[in-house]
Amino acid sequence: MTDHDEQVDAISAVARARVVGCVNECAYSNVVIVRSGHGQTVWLGGIDNPAVTSALCEWLSAGASYPPPQVLQSRLIAHRTGEPCEIRLPSTSRR
DSSP, rough: OHHHHHHHHHHHTTTTOOSSOOOGGGOOSSSSSEEESSEEEEEEOOSSHHHHHHHHHHHHHHHHHHHSOOOHHHHOOOOTTSOOOOOOOOOOOOO
């Protein structure tokens, strides 16, 4: 398992990040939704250990071009990837 605060800090160091409420994909926790500058929305689940978080950060740092690296491809939430996403922020947001 990954310490959530450390994970958010690592991701925030390389990309603009927000912690939000429920995105209705609890089975895939921790879920990360990436909106690239290329207009692609990518939903990733199971971002729950330091190695995967590191791979995510490297991909984000490199511009998050599609498709993501192999280690992240196995974590795609396929039925959500490419779908527009409206995110509602919780009343108290960490970032």
